Amino acid sequence: MHKDKKHFRLLVVEDNEGDFFLIKDYLEEMILVPEVSRTVSFSQACQILGDPINSFDVILLDLSLPDKNGLELIEGMLALDLSIPVIVLTGYTDFSFAVTSLALGISDYLLKDDLTATTLYKSVVYNIERNKNIISLKESEQRYSDLFHLSPQPMWVIAKKNQQFLDVNEAAIRDYGYSYEEFLLMSFSDLLARETITEADTPTLLHKDGSKALLQGTFTLCNKKENLVLADIWSNSIKFKEETATVLLAHDITERYNHVKAIEKQNKLLREIAWTQSHVVRAPLARMLGLINLISEESIVIEEKITMIKHLINSAHELDDIVIDITKKAQQILPQSIENDKQDPDH
Amino acid sequence: MTNRTLIIDDDPVVIIMLKKLIQLTDFDENPLTFDSGLTAIKYLKENYNQKDVFSIFLDINMPVMNGWDFLMELTNLANPANTFVCIVTSSTDRFDELKASQHPLVSKFLIKPIYKDTLIGLKELAYSKMKERPHF
Numbered sequence: 001m002h003k004d005k006k007h008f009r010l011l012v013v014e015d016n017e018g019d020f021f022l023i024k025d026y027l028e029e030m031i032l033v034p035e036v037s038r039t040v041s042f043s044q045a046c047q048i049l050g051d052p053i054n055s056f057d058v059i060l061l062d063l064s065l066p067d068k069n070g071l072e073l074i075e076g077m078l079a080l081d082l083s084i085p086v087i088v089l090t091g092y093t094d095f096s097f098a099v100t101s102l103a104l105g106i107s108d109y110l111l112k113d114d115l116t117a118t119t120l121y122k123s124v125v126y127n128i129e130r131n132k133n134i135i136s137l138k139e140s141e142q143r144y145s146d147l148f149h150l151s152p153q154p155m156w157v158i159a160k161k162n163q164q165f166l167d168v169n170e171a172a173i174r175d176y177g178y179s180y181e182e183f184l185l186m187s188f189s190d191l192l193a194r195e196t197i198t199e200a201d202t203p204t205l206l207h208k209d210g211s212k213a214l215l216q217g218t219f220t221l222c223n224k225k226e227n228l229v230l231a232d233i234w235s236n237s238i239k240f241k242e243e244t245a246t247v248l249l250a251h252d253i254t255e256r257y258n259h260v261k262a263i264e265k266q267n268k269l270l271r272e273i274a275w276t277q278s279h280v281v282r283a284p285l286a287r288m289l290g291l292i293n294l295i296s297e298e299s300i301v302i303e304e305k306i307t308m309i310k311h312l313i314n315s316a317h318e319l320d321d322i323v324i325d326i327t328k329k330a331q332q333i334l335p336q337s338i339e340n341d342k343q344d345p346d347h
Numbered sequence: 348m349t350n351r352t353l354i355i356d357d358d359p360v361v362i363i364m365l366k367k368l369i370q371l372t373d374f375d376e377n378p379l380t381f382d383s384g385l386t387a388i389k390y391l392k393e394n395y396n397q398k399d400v401f402s403i404f405l406d407i408n409m410p411v412m413n414g415w416d417f418l419m420e421l422t423n424l425a426n427p428a429n430t431f432v433c434i435v436t437s438s439t440d441r442f443d444e445l446k447a448s449q450h451p452l453v454s455k456f457l458i459k460p461i462y463k464d465t466l467i468g469l470k471e472l473a474y475s476k477m478k479e480r481p482h483f
Contacts, residue, residue: 275440278438278439278440279408279437279438279440282437282438282439282459283358283437283459285437286437286458286459286460287358287360287361287364287437287459287460289459289460290361290364290459290460290461290462291360291364293460293462294364294367294368297371299371300367304367308363311360311363314360315360
């Protein structure tokens with residue numbers, strides 16, 4: 001018969017001499033060179049598994065050991081948190097117990113009376129392979145969990161039914177000042193500020209029927225220190241621990257908003273200046289041009305011309321006052337940069 | 348049938364200059380002057396008629412009643428056939444010009460200062476309006 005040439009490292013935890021040799025025989029029947037280690041008690045198994053020199057592909061576990069047995073033994077073994085499959089070998093034919101132990105995380109449950117070389121080999125190979133998939137799935141879960149918890153932007157998971165916080169990432173704790181525990185006692189509405197920074201705020205959408213109505217838009221939020229934060233919120237539906245939930249991502253746009261506001265204010269002042277140039281400056285200037293033109297007119301008598309020169313002088317003064325006023329207004333627009341220019345003559 | 352010229356401006360110096368130019372160019376020997384749209388509209392309500400030609404030099408930025416408000420009142424009163432309004436402004440605002448061009452009573456949009464040549468051109472326009480008038 002063709003034997004499996006792959007390298008298998010197996011730990012058999014079995015106190016019964018006869019049973020151990022039977023298992024070893026079965027393994028050697030199907031595998032060319034099985035590397036079988038044996039311990040006769042749970043404490044010994046713990047010792048061997050605890051030593052980093054040893055590494056195994058699978059554990060074959062008898063359920064009645066001198067120092068531990070049954071459910072207690074299974075729980076003890078799983079508590080070691082090994083990332084390798086544990087196959088239980090037992091004389092008990094209790095079906096519900098088998099189901100319970102599988103639910104706890106045992107990889108397979110084999111009856112010693114029904115055991116053959118083939119069934120044992122199949123179980124060993126199958127569970128080693130399956131375990132690899134389980135590990136990669138766990139790693140993938142961990143990666144996604146890290147994406148949430150280590151995201152540089154604040155993120156929350158909220159329950160769809162009442163908007164209660166179910167999970168919070170580190171950035172949210174850092175930016176909003178509430179601890180993880182405090183967050184879990186709050187709901188999204190507790191984070192909404194009473195007043196709003198901008199009229200652009202999106203009204204809160206409540207999920208009444210668990211429909212696709214997601215929380216999305218611009219919201220004025222309030223952190224624990226009662227500072228207002230304008231945030232663009234994006235959301236998506238997810239399942240969180242068997243519950244329909246929404247994952248929220250908040251992008252703080254307060255600074256950007258204030259920046260835009262400042263620019264809008266500057267633009268308004270610039271428009272005012274442009275308006276002044278067009279309407280106010282030109283009034284005395286146009287008057288002066290008109291007066292000069294009339295003064296050069298031969299048909300106008302000298303007395304009239306003298307009056308016109310007086311008007312000309314008044315208009316010139318009026319123009320001067322306006323120019324001074326505009327300069328003052330222009331200084332209001334960029335006081336910061338003017339200060340900087342003073343400090344840095346190269347600029 | 349006579350030509351009646353109205354100058355509406357809150358700036359007394361502008362009134363002096365415009366009046367002088369209107370007299371110098373023989374546009375009108377005795378133009379009427381008003382320091383607000385309100386006094387001008389009051390005059391027109393009492394004196395407007397179909398047989399004379401009304402030439403109105405109108406400033407836009409005035410207190411009490413500005414040029415636009417005056418135009419609104421004038422629309423209910425005057426006929427474009429014998430009334431022509433010249434907006435006279437120191438503003439170079441394109442918006443004002445656009446707004447003025449859409450008004451049926453406005454014939455010209457003039458930017459201060461006004462010179463003799465401009466008034467000579469306007470005189471021809473006023474005379475052509477007079478010729479078009481049916482003889483009463």
